[in-house]
Amino acid sequence: MRCYWDEEDIWFYFEVDGEGWVLRQVELEGPELTPVAAASLAEWQRACDAGRLDEYDSRFGSTAELPVSEWEGHDPEELTSEEFEEVWGPARRRIASRHR
Structure with a gap:
């Protein structure tokens, strides 16, 4: 699913x-749809368990x-899993x- 927060001009x-x-x-932020976060709950939990949560949050959100x-x-709009993957892959990469 996706939704737009106009106060910050961010698509979630x-x-x-x-x-x-x-x-x-x-x-994705602004008219250029600049990726500012691409976070995974499973990765976040692993980073937390490893004591590396600050590093993960600063990199991926x-x-x-x-x-x-x-x-x-x-009022989220439904997306297919394929539509989500089309956004996830490029944003994540x-x-x-940027953080190498």
Whole structure:
């Protein structure tokens, strides 16, 4: 799913599980749709367990902390998994290349 936050001019893209928890999240900012986050909950948890959470957050960001059903003020648009992957792959590569 995706939604737009006009106050910050950011598009949010989410991959969610069956209970509405965000598994992966991409944030694209401004008219150029510059990737500012491309975070995976599983990677975030591994970084936390390894004591490297600050490093992960500064590089990839984090995922939403509440399930989608508890969000207020968002009207997400449904996406297919293919549509999410089309955004995830390029955003992730771009962020990774900036932080080498």
